[in-house]
Ligand code: NAD
């Protein structure tokens with residue numbers, strides 16, 4: 001049997017810092033569990049721009065298309081703010097998503113018991129929280145045409161277009177229903193059908209797909225009300241399906257329910273490949289965190305949990321993914337905290353690599 005292949009794209013800012021800890025975790029699984037992964041590494045974002053003048057080269061794009069999974073750190077940063085829009089670091093990430101056709105972005109928000117006190121919401125609102133946001137990732141206002149900055153009369157106008165075809169809504173909805181079937185059979189779809197035609201179509205198509213999943217209890221909510229309900233009583237939700245932009249906003253909000261953006265992983269999945277597994281890229285929800293980059297403060301957990309999702313969805317290693325997630329839960333229960341997780345008095349934060357070492361120690365203890 002050939003080894004699974006993984007392309008690592010650390011990117012910018014804290015991306016390489018958190019990825020260094022993931023590499024230690026990958027080595028651990030090779031040494032201690034005989035799980036050998038063929039890892040290759042390449043540049044994306046500002047790092048690729050610095051080396052090649054583009055945020056993603058065609059060669060890297062081809063590599064991403066040929067591996068079993070991609071793991072990306074983060075892209076972007078103030079150094080690149082003034083670049084032309086076409087070569088901004090974020091464009092590299094968007095190209096990967098679009099060309100790999102990764103239409104379903106799974107963003108779980110789970111509140112670890114040890115962090116329930118730390119959330120900015122009351123403990124009983126978040127304790128035990130376990131929801132999954134399915135964000136459409138390759139269409140909507142991020143990609144719709146026309147787009148651009150144009151001149152109209154004596155002023156400029158910035159244009160983006162929200163556009164969804166029935167088939168784009170259908171496929172992400174099916175993905176969400178399938179997930180709901182494996183979880184608590186509850187799905188809430190969020191759009192703004194009260195003000196947007198694309199929302200009306202979204203609601204219609206999701207309802208139609210729902211006819212194929214009679215066991216799933218389907219509800220609809222306007223996305224603004226959904227944002228409010230996510231803060232008021234998030235445990236009313238299990239799986240949420242929504243469009244690209246609403247999903248971006250709602251998942252950042254959901255991240256804070258769990259304590260920190262530094263905790264939230266994600267999987268971006270496309271159609272099945274020849275091996276039956278979906279085309280996939282895994283990435284933490286957070287960005288390059290320029291405010292703390294280079295200081296050893298970044299929390300590597302979101303990126304490590306993203307690798308756990310790769311183990312589960314791309315490498316057919318659900319039991320090892322469970323082991324890794326349990327190790328992280330243990331480390332948090334032991335009170336190990338990076339600076340973003342400080343809530344309790346008298347706790348000294350650990351560095352990024354100390355958090356990595358604590359995870360490895362918990363993995364050792366799991367044997
Ligand atoms: P951000 O997620 O980088 O940071 C927001 C806040 O959360 C910051 O205070 C940061 O210090 C903190 N934070 C984020 N991740 C953390 C971690 N792992 N540990 C500890 N603290 C963490 O969002 P931003 O500041 O809005 O964006 C910065 C840059 O990142 C921008 O260029 C943006 O476009 C880019 N970005 C990239 C991605 C991605 O690559 N997937 C995602 C979001 C933002």
Ligand code: IPM
Nearest residue numbers: 075076090093094248285287
């Ligand atoms: C995310 C990010 C990206 C997005 C940016 C960096 C392109 O915010 O992954 O959530 O808007 O999708």
Ligand code: MN
Nearest residue numbers: 248249252285
């Ligand atoms: Mn985002």
